[in-house]
Amino acid sequence: EKSTFDIEAFVPDFPDTKYYLSKIARRNIFKPYVPPRVASNVVATEETEELEITKKMEKLKLVGISWMDRVETASVMIEDIEKKLTYFLQKGEKLNDIIVKTIYADCAVLGYKDEEIIIRYEKSQ
16 A cells, blocks of 8 residues: 655745845845834934934044054044044044944944944045
8 A cells, every 4th residue: 555645744834025025124234233212201303313423423434444463453544524633543442432342444333322333434435
């Protein structure tokens, strides 16, 4: 007597493509993650929605990154556009209240209070 083998029982049931596309569309993985804000008694306006670090970074731009033979020697060069001054900072150093958290080959992660921002070269460079 031959037994019948049900191949359909072993084939997984995958969700529709729309399911995966909705997951991808929720967040752009190429932009820094900003956690949702906790509701407070402050009425949300465009001004309060903007992160404080973004306001502090308006007059600053990344102009260079350098390092010697070790990662510990990495420096980030940030220009204050208004003052026309360039600051050379290493990991852990501060420019006003903004701290350099991490330095990569093409960008740097800066922090202010509990916020973080990635600063990159301007597109014209």
